[in-house]
Amino acid sequence: MVKFSSSFILSLCFLVSFSQSSKTKIEMIASNWNTTKEATFEKFDNRETLVLKKGRITVKNQKFTNGTIEVDVYANTIRSFAGITFRKKDNTMEEVYMRLHKTNQADAIQYTPIFNNESNWQLYREHQANVLFKNKGWNTLRIEVNNDQAKVFVNNEEVMSISNLRTDNISGEIGLFALFTNRFSNFRITPKESSEVPEKTEETPTDLNIIKKWKITEAKLFDRKNLNFKNFLKEEYITVTTEKSGLLPISKYIKKASSGNFEQNTEDYTIAFTNIYSEKEETKLFSFDYSDTILVYLNGKIIFEGKNGFRTKGIQYMGHLDINTNTLYMPLKKGNNTIHCVVIDKANGWGLMAKMQ
Structure with missing residues (x-):
């Protein structure tokens, strides 16, 4: 039997601990990255730098669970976005990015989950923050990740805390x-x-009136003339659960036909269905919000159409969701009542939330 001294074991433990918490710098050279045609590596300001025109680029052979990720981003006052992606598997990941042209504005920085290659910033207004960026030199973005929580720092100042990745x-x-x-x-x-x-x-x-479960169809390209309520009854549905706020982030559960290209995406739709039982004929208040566009059917008849997409109501209109934004008084019959919501989306967050009271 091989025996090890206590001092050797302590030294080994120290080395393991050190390796788990030591900082690693990933040089900005092409051999370190899963590069794309949108990426250029060059010397600038006495540094190795990466110029990324658009999209995402990942580090080769590197997985991340918990810890700290940091990067310096050169000051930029024109409209542009720059950030860090982490825990990426296939096309689902966490992302924090700076809107560098929005310095000192309420949405200067943003956390969003990316589901099936689709950003969802419209759905998470609570994960925006005001930041004053440097307009010259380098801004440092740092994210400290611990299980399902994260803290975000810009230039060593904490600007956001995320309690639920x-x-x-x-x-x-x-x-x-x-x-x-x-x-x-x-x-x-x-x-x-x-x-x-x-x-x-x-x-x-949690509001007990929130609709917490929906049945939804697969994503399909939207064409209004092909919508027929009789076909809704023949569709295959899967059951999905909302977040505690009532938000249903649709891209988490189904993949769009066109994704990842923001406003260049085609419009896709899903049908979200729920059943409401009433012991008598009565009128109830249905409160809801959505992104981008919706058609609401009660017992097979359209009772509402609306648009809530990014910039649909002006250049500064964000299209954020609030469950109390839209209200309908629904005349329910005795017994089962069906609500079908055709939710149509192009980009920035495909969502639905509703409650009945």
Whole structure:
């Protein structure tokens, strides 16, 4: 039997601990990255840098679970977006990015889950924050991740706390995101073991009137002339569950025919169905919101049509969701009543939320 001294064991433990928490710098050279045609590596400001025109790029052979991710982004005052992607598996991941042209505005920085290659920022207004960016030199974005929580820092100042990372991924690839060209440098990773976090509290109190389960169809290309309520009854549906706020992030459950190209996507739709039982004829209040467009059917008849997409009501209109935005007084018959919502989306967040009271 081989015996080891206590000092050797202590040294080994120290080395393991050090390796789990030591900072690793990923140089901005093509051999370190799963590069794309949108990426260029070049010297700038006495640094190795990556210029990313659009899209995402990941680090080769690197998985991330918990710890710290940091990157420097060169100041940019024109409309552009730059951020960090982490725990990427296939086309689902977590993402935090800066809207560099929106310095000192309420939505200067954003956290969003990416589900099936679709950003969902419209659905998560609570994960935006005001940040004052430098307009010259480098801005440092840092994310500290611990299990399903994260803290976000810009230039060493904490700007956002995320209590519930929305994807189910616990580990995955890491990388960078840009839209309309940004320059990155000094990408660093510090892996860490997870630590205990306080018991999670609900971001929004659960309302007993919220519709928590829906049945939805697969995504299809939208063409209004092909919609026929009789066909709704022949569709195959899967049952899905909302978040505690009542939000149903549709892209989490079904993949769109066209995704990842923002406003260049085609319009897709799904049919969301629920059944409401009433013991008598009565009128109930149906409160709801959606993105981007909706047709609401009660017992087979259209009772509402609306649009709530990004910029549909003006250039500054965001299309964020609030369950109390739209209200309908629904005349329910005795027995079962069916609600079918045709939810149509192009980009930025495919969502539905509703309650009946």
